[in-house]
Amino acid sequence: MFPPRNLENATVVEGYGEDDMRTSIRSSDSAEVIFPLSDTVRSLLGMSNSAEMQPQCLAQRLVDVIGSSKVVWKGPFARQKMVLSCGHNVILKAVRNLDDTTEYTTLAYLHQRKPNIAAPKPLGLIRLNDISLIFMTHLHSTTLAEVWPSLKTALKVSIKEQLTLILNDLRSLPCETGNPFEGVRGEGCKDIRRHLRRSITPILTVEEFEGFLFNSDRAGGEVFVELLRQLSPATQSPSPAVVFTHGDLRPENIAVKYENNELIVSELIDWEYSRFYPEYYEAIRCTNCMAPYDENDWHLFIPDCVSPKRYMHWWLLDRAREVRNV
Known part of the structure; x- marks a missing residue:
């Protein structure tokens, strides 16, 4: 000693x-x-x-x-x-x-x-x-954000395919039926867009999760909020699956390295926002920082399993919901 x-x-x-x-x-x-x-x-x-x-x-x-x-x-x-x-x-x-x-x-x-x-x-x-x-x-690598602008289309497609395998594997982790939407140690839901909000009570259903996203201190007018609630797919069946979500998927959090003249995804980093969430939520989160005039074509190569194209209704609803905070 x-x-x-x-x-x-x-x-x-x-x-x-x-x-x-x-x-x-x-x-x-x-x-x-x-x-x-x-x-x-x-x-x-x-x-x-x-x-x-x-x-x-x-x-x-x-x-x-x-x-x-x-x-x-x-x-x-x-x-x-x-x-x-x-x-x-x-x-x-x-x-x-x-x-x-x-x-x-x-x-x-x-x-x-x-x-x-x-x-x-x-x-x-x-x-x-x-x-x-x-x-x-720590793997000796760089982030995808650093190399993305210089990549040819074929390499971008390769990265998309690699991420698809990783994310599908991640999303296969089971969430026990009846368990709340939360982190692996019981950490509740977080909404970090523009300001941090936490769920006060356990969230057990997609309807409750959507209610959490709607019930912001900056919720906007009652009529607008009620209209969006009526447009929500949350009341439809079957209910979306609950999957394990990275929660902050973007090029800055994707480490890559060159190996045998190929660009390999070596790891995903920054897991602080990971949780069990409805399957559509990763699509919402990974485009959270996308501005209307953003020219970064990364958003066009997001893996299909977490793409806004797969969860179009949910994604568009969330975009409309965020108009309240502008």
């Missing part, structure tokens, strides 16, 4: 801008292991396989690892979210004030239930004061 450190001169990760999360990380911070660390991460942190590290020592080791890691991605507000490459094929996602552990528990669930699915493997989660540090495997 490592000896406790003198915290009077607590180490700080220095040399970053004020808006950088790393600036506020100190070795005096409280460190707690939320989900067990893999042997790879324990080795990265210099931890003995036979002993737990004292919180103060763990915080210092985290400071050291974070300080020597390479920034892979920063959120619009780097004090809130960033991703670091720690070496040893390990990625670290740091999130301030994480409201639930959906991403981690989803990756653990997929690793157990669908170990061949194209997703990172979870390697442990540590909470450092108000910052959650999610360790996961």
